[in-house]
Amino acid sequence: xxxxxxxxxxxxxxxxxxxxxxxxxxxxxxxxxxxxxxxxxxxxxxxxxxxxxxxxxxxxxxxxxxxxxxxxxxxxxxxxxxxxxxxxxxxxxxxxxxxxxxxxxxxxxxxxxxxxxxxxxxxxxxxxxxxxxxxxxxxxxxxxxxxxxxxxxxxxxxxxxxxxxxxxxxxxxxxxxxxxxxxxxxxxxxxxxxxxxxxxxxxxxxxxxxxxxxxxxxxxxxxxxxxxxxxxxxxxxxxxxxxxxxxxxxxxxxxxxxxxxxxxxxxxxxxxxxxxxxxxxxxxxxxxxxxxxxxxxxxxxxxxxxxxxxxxxxxxxxxxxxxxxxxxxxxxxxxxxxxxxxxxxxxxxxxxxxxxxxxxxxxxxxxxxxxxxxxxxxxxxxxxxxxxxxxxxxxxxxxxxxxxxxxxxxxxxxxxxxxxxxxxxxxxxxxxxxxxxxxxxxxxxxxxxxxxxxxxxxxxxxxxxxxxxxxxxxxxxxxxxxxxxxxxxxxxxxxxxxxxxxxxxxxxxxxxxxxxxxxxxxxxxxxxxxxxxxxxxxxxxxxxxxxxxxxxxxxxxxxxxxxxxxxxxxxxxxxxxxxxxxxxxxxxxxxxxxxxxxxxxxxxxxxxxxxxxxxxxxxxxxxxxxxxxxxxxxxxxxxxxxxxxxxxxxxxxxxxxxxxxxxxxxxxxxxxxxxxxxxxxxxxxxxxxxxxxxxxxxxxxxxxxxxxxxxxxxxxxxxxxxxxxxxxxxxxxxxxxxxxxxxxxxxxxxxxxxxxxxxxxxxxxxxxxxxxxxxxxxxxxxxxxxxxxxxxxxxxxxxxxxxxxxx
Amino acid sequence: xxxxxxxxxxxxxxxxxxxxxxxxxxxxxxxxxxxxxxxxxxxxxxxxxxxxxxxxxxxxxxxxxxxxxxxxxxxxxxxxxxxxxxxxxxxxxxxxxxxxxxxxxxxxxxxxxxxxxxxxxxxxxxxxxxxxxxxxxxxxxxxxxxxxxxxxxxxxxxxxxxxxxxxxxxxxxxxxxxxxxxxxxxxxxx
Numbered sequence: 001x002x003x004x005x006x007x008x009x010x011x012x013x014x015x016x017x018x019x020x021x022x023x024x025x026x027x028x029x030x031x032x033x034x035x036x037x038x039x040x041x042x043x044x045x046x047x048x049x050x051x052x053x054x055x056x057x058x059x060x061x062x063x064x065x066x067x068x069x070x071x072x073x074x075x076x077x078x079x080x081x082x083x084x085x086x087x088x089x090x091x092x093x094x095x096x097x098x099x100x101x102x103x104x105x106x107x108x109x110x111x112x113x114x115x116x117x118x119x120x121x122x123x124x125x126x127x128x129x130x131x132x133x134x135x136x137x138x139x140x141x142x143x144x145x146x147x148x149x150x151x152x153x154x155x156x157x158x159x160x161x162x163x164x165x166x167x168x169x170x171x172x173x174x175x176x177x178x179x180x181x182x183x184x185x186x187x188x189x190x191x192x193x194x195x196x197x198x199x200x201x202x203x204x205x206x207x208x209x210x211x212x213x214x215x216x217x218x219x220x221x222x223x224x225x226x227x228x229x230x231x232x233x234x235x236x237x238x239x240x241x242x243x244x245x246x247x248x249x250x251x252x253x254x255x256x257x258x259x260x261x262x263x264x265x266x267x268x269x270x271x272x273x274x275x276x277x278x279x280x281x282x283x284x285x286x287x288x289x290x291x292x293x294x295x296x297x298x299x300x301x302x303x304x305x306x307x308x309x310x311x312x313x314x315x316x317x318x319x320x321x322x323x324x325x326x327x328x329x330x331x332x333x334x335x336x337x338x339x340x341x342x343x344x345x346x347x348x349x350x351x352x353x354x355x356x357x358x359x360x361x362x363x364x365x366x367x368x369x370x371x372x373x374x375x376x377x378x379x380x381x382x383x384x385x386x387x388x389x390x391x392x393x394x395x396x397x398x399x400x401x402x403x404x405x406x407x408x409x410x411x412x413x414x415x416x417x418x419x420x421x422x423x424x425x426x427x428x429x430x431x432x433x434x435x436x437x438x439x440x441x442x443x444x445x446x447x448x449x450x451x452x453x454x455x456x457x458x459x460x461x462x463x464x465x466x467x468x469x470x471x472x473x474x475x476x477x478x479x480x481x482x483x484x485x486x487x488x489x490x491x492x493x494x495x496x497x498x499x500x501x502x503x504x505x506x507x508x509x510x511x512x513x514x515x516x517x518x519x520x521x522x523x524x525x526x527x528x529x530x531x532x533x534x535x536x537x538x539x540x541x542x543x544x545x546x547x548x549x550x551x552x553x554x555x556x557x558x559x560x561x562x563x564x565x566x567x568x569x570x571x572x573x574x575x576x577x578x579x580x581x582x583x584x585x586x587x588x589x590x591x592x593x594x595x596x597x598x599x600x601x602x603x604x605x606x607x608x609x610x611x612x613x614x615x616x617x618x619x620x621x622x623x624x625x626x627x628x629x630x631x632x633x634x635x636x637x638x639x640x641x642x643x644x645x646x647x648x649x650x651x652x653x654x655x656x657x658x659x660x661x662x663x664x665x666x667x668x669x670x671x672x673x674x675x676x677x678x679x680x681x682x683x684x685x686x687x688x689x690x691x692x693x694x695x696x697x698x699x700x701x702x703x704x705x706x707x708x709x710x711x712x713x714x715x716x717x718x719x720x721x722x723x724x725x726x727x728x729x730x731x732x733x734x735x736x737x738x739x740x741x742x743x744x745x746x747x748x749x750x751x752x753x754x755x756x757x758x759x760x761x762x763x764x765x766x767x768x769x770x771x772x773x774x775x776x777x778x779x780x781x782x783x784x785x786x787x788x789x790x791x792x793x794x795x796x797x798x799x800x801x802x803x804x805x806x807x
Numbered sequence: 808x809x810x811x812x813x814x815x816x817x818x819x820x821x822x823x824x825x826x827x828x829x830x831x832x833x834x835x836x837x838x839x840x841x842x843x844x845x846x847x848x849x850x851x852x853x854x855x856x857x858x859x860x861x862x863x864x865x866x867x868x869x870x871x872x873x874x875x876x877x878x879x880x881x882x883x884x885x886x887x888x889x890x891x892x893x894x895x896x897x898x899x900x901x902x903x904x905x906x907x908x909x910x911x912x913x914x915x916x917x918x919x920x921x922x923x924x925x926x927x928x929x930x931x932x933x934x935x936x937x938x939x940x941x942x943x944x945x946x947x948x949x950x951x952x953x954x955x956x957x958x959x960x961x962x963x964x965x966x967x968x969x970x971x972x973x974x975x976x977x978x979x980x981x982x983x984x985x986x987x988x989x990x991x992x993x994x995x996x997x
Binding site: 005006024025026027028030201232233234235236237238239240241242243244245246247248251252257260263298312313314315316317318323324325328331332336337338339340341342343344345347350351352365366368370371372373374378379381382388389390391392393394395396397398399400402403404405406408409410411412413414416417418420421422423424425427428429430431432433434436437438439440441443444446447448451453454455458459461462466473475478479481482518519522536538546548551687688689690691695696698699700701702705771792793794795797 | 851853854855856857858859860861862863864865868869870875876877880885887888889890892893894895896899900902903904906908909910911912913914915916917918919920921923928931932933934935936937938939940942943944946947949951953955956957958959960961962963964965966967968969970971972973974975976977978979980981982983984985986987988989990991992993994995996997
């Protein structure tokens with residue numbers, strides 16, 4: 001979230017699309033309801049009428065996988081009716097920048113497409129720059145090559161008629177949503193978006209969110225209270241685990257994983273592009289400080305200038321090769337992966353095309369499964385269709401304790417790092433994950449010390465002093481290491497920081513090895529003043545918008561609303577005087593922690609040389625509507641999902657995203673516009689279960705409340721198929737079949753795509769054969785396909801094709 | 808004063824009658840105070856953050872000093888986000904901790920075996936460490952086909968976990984990278 005949960009109350013219009021917050025983030029509705037009570041409007045767009053829809057002022061449906069068409073129509077509506085915030089668009093976004101002649105869009109393809117490689121040559125999308133490399137701009141937005149004019153031309157095709165034919169949403173509903181949301185372009189009004197996996201789990205996942213981001217930029221909704229782009233995280237610490245980089249492509253703090261294209265540390269430290277614009281903060285130019293401090297946090301005293309601070313001890317990716325979830329299980333099925341940790345995770349049910357994952361696990365030599373309960377992953381060898389005698393995989397299942405039995409912090413969706421404490425002791429022999437990691441590390445280090453082995457240097461040089469006086473994992477030691485230390489007496493400005501003290505903010509981190517920080521964005525979270533995440537103050541900030549600056553701690557630097565320099569006008573005064581975030585008092589900023597201390601811009605024509613453009617994390621300092629770094633084009637474009645009910649894309653000549661990854665194995669079969677699988681399908685959650693249900697299905701109350709796998713289908717489809725409410729049926733896709741109980745409901749309605757009637761059905765994804773004990777309730781991911789977004793490689797589990805048959 | 812069981816029933820019966828007639832003007836406060844005292848008496852009180860979705864609601868855990876187990880978990884009224892409210896999963900948190908279905912000891916399944924076998928922590932961690940080392944040593948690549956330094960193993964993979972604390976996540980990724988893994992993924996990808 002650019003903003004945070006409480007801030008939802010400051011919104012004038014809340015759009016919930018791609019999520020069902022009332023069901024899956026119920027407490028968020030405390031603030032959605034408060035916004036409504038203050039006169040705000042709630043819009044909900046979802047293929048199914050949900051608990052969120054029931055609370056909405058405006059609800060309408062769209063067919064799964066057509067969000068870009070829906071939102072692209074809104075961009076056209078905003079531009080055609082001049083509802084955008086011109087001052088914001090000109091002053092704070094790249095709308096005025098000129099795009100080079102190499103950029104073109106034709107027949108559904110951007111320039112630079114290589115059909116063989118299924119990828120784009122992005123150099124074709126470069127901006128026009130002056131002799132210093134600073135982008136050329138036309139502040140009148142009239143130049144036909146400026147981003148604004150190209151945007152306008154791109155979305156001019158997204159007419160109401162065409163959008164309605166693609167999405168199945170009636171034209172009058174489109175207009176009502178567009179009109180209501182676009183009203184937040186007025187000065188002092190804020191609109192926000194609450195989305196979740198309903199937007200991300202698509203072959204166009206990133207572009208779904210970018211389309212909305214463009215709308216937020218046009219309407220001036222970034223950086224303001226009640227605005228922003230807000231991803232509702234589904235796990236209590238998926239924000240923190242991402243910050244800590246339990247992902248192949250990043251290391252902590254969103255730094256790139258070392259790869260073969262940066263053979264030396266020097267190459268890595270030079271990789272960020274410079275800006276010659278003196279008004280661009282280009283914050284990533286500080287990356288060398290964060291990288292060297294991270295290496296010091298990893299390797300301690302062993303990391304020296306002479307050995308590139310241990311850079312060569314980190315594994316390198318093959319440049320351009322993906323090691324993502326879908327790639328990982330594909331390799332596992334091929335047999336190249338021998339050992340596997342499934343730590344606090346249940347890929348036998350959670351992954352797309354889960355049947356492929358289960359088959360792949362049988363090719364492993366060994367698996368370690370750490371969890372609270374026995375589960376479908378640890379016990380895969382005795383699951384449906386498996387013959388244990390033939391499965392050679394050796395499996396270790398280790399009992400982790402529950403969160404209330406240990407101490408440590410988690411980071412919520414609003415980037416708040418919150419400390420929690422141990423109540424009971426771990427049950428039985430269960431242990432905190434931290435203990436298990438620490439002791440396994442100890443054992444491996446002992447083996448390498450004793451026996452040697454392949455390249456033992458990183459194993460033995462890793463700093464590993466995180467045990468308390470009893471030899472157990474000490475979360476405070478890791479939290480302090482993550483924050484970072486001064487490793488020598490360091491003078492910054494007039495202040496001298498002593499060796500051994502904790503670094504108060506990432507502004508003080510150094511690139512010469514005199515500081516450490518395990519994750520630069522957490523620098524400031526645990527300082528000599530104490531554990532900031534444990535704070536409990538009930539006091540709001542002077543602007544009284546629900547920031548609660550001394551309750552817990554938010555990254556970065558306790559800033560509660562990021563991009564907040566865009567919430568003010570050129571004089572530094574709030575564009576919304578009532579719900580203001582920051583303001584310039586003539587000498588300094590007051591309110592939230594500002595995005596940097598610099599003075600206001602003053603004017604666009606001759607800006608104050610002490611000022612900085614507001615979007616400090618981008619190279620040029622402006623919010624980017626023209627996403628030249630994306631793998632699938634600088635402007636979002638509607639493409640159909642891998643599996644869809646129409647034989648062509650009504651918007652352009654490319655049926656599906658031309659650069660989305662696809663796999664060609666037997667297990668990866670797919671069928672589009674195929675009469676055998678005629679119904680659009682999607683998956684979702686219910687309040688009473690969580691994710692694969694691993695933690696909730698073994699609980700009596702929750703299982704009683706939601707006991708079994710079901711499929712929701714419309715009354716119209718039920719009549720067509722002669723299926724009765726409560727009847728047991730089978731859902732089938734090109735990859736598998738799952739038994740479900742039919743729920744015949746008004747919540748789904750058939751879609752009219754022009755003359756074509758399309759039915760959609762929906763499934764929860766919480767089930768698996770291990771619990772309940774009948775073994776009959778299975779995962780819907782046995783049906784979902786092996787494909788995903790070309791930028792993130794997130795699987796496309798929210799739009800696929802099935803049939804429903806009677807048993 | 809010592810009460811026989813029978814006398815105790817008589818006394819509490821009288822108290823119950825008092826409650827039944829409270830609408831007629833008797834004072835309920837001592838009874839309510841007594842009930843509250845029973846719930847939290849001698850219990851350790853700790854705050855926690857709910858382990859499910861990303862809202863980050865606060866809850867209060869009451870743990871018995873007698874057996875060290877959870878008596879009750881409820882919403883934290885002083886938490887500025889949820890102000891005491893919890894959803895159905897959060898309200899059932901105590902049943903996650905106090906659950907007879909939990910794993911309480913390490914289990915092992917040998918190749919081809921049809922059953923799990925309980926094992927000791929020491930044996931499990933020793934054996935896993937040996938497997939990690941053997942697979943790593945056999946697969947470790949210092950240079951790729953082009954002769955570039957890579958120092959990695961592609962034969963071990965890890966998934967997980969957003970269910971761990973920040974400090975555990977940090978330690979886990981440091982551990983995985985120190986042994987050369989590149990196949991590191993978790994919930995955030997899917």
